[in-house]
Amino acid sequence: MLAAQAANALALALSAVANTAANRRFTFGVRGRAGLLRQHGMGALVFILTLGLMIFVVNALMLWITAWITEHTTHWGLYIEDFWWTAIWAAIVLSIVSWLLSLITRDAGRRVRT
Numbered sequence: 001m002l003a004a005q006a007a008n009a010l011a012l013a014l015s016a017v018a019n020t021a022a023n024r025r026f027t028f029g030v031r032g033r034a035g036l037l038r039q040h041g042m043g044a045l046v047f048i049l050t051l052g053l054m055i056f057v058v059n060a061l062m063l064w065i066t067a068w069i070t071e072h073t074t075h076w077g078l079y080i081e082d083f084w085w086t087a088i089w090a091a092i093v094l095s096i097v098s099w100l101l102s103l104i105t106r107d108a109g110r111r112v113r114t
Helices: 002-027 036-073 083-113
Strands: none
Touching: 002 036, 036 083
16 A cells, blocks of 8 residues: 555655756746746745645545435435535545545554454
8 A cells, every 4th residue: 555655745746857957948038047946845845735735625525416416316425515615624624534544444444454
């Protein structure tokens, strides 16, 4: 499991570096090493921030679609009143709960195997 997460982190880092290098060269016409480290750091920060925010929006959209399907097929289940507040906050809570549960189940799986 950790190998897949490490591969994803490496791919994210390489994408951020390549994207910042391409923007420096082609968009802004900047060449050389002046400000290179600062610009790559800021580029990585923006890249990770927008990716993280987009994950919340996609999760909120999935919750909203699930609420719509359950409302029109079963007439019970999930109810989302407002996308931007209810669904986004629910996506944030779901992400935190999912992360906590993955920590618990990963530790339990390690205890069983050893």
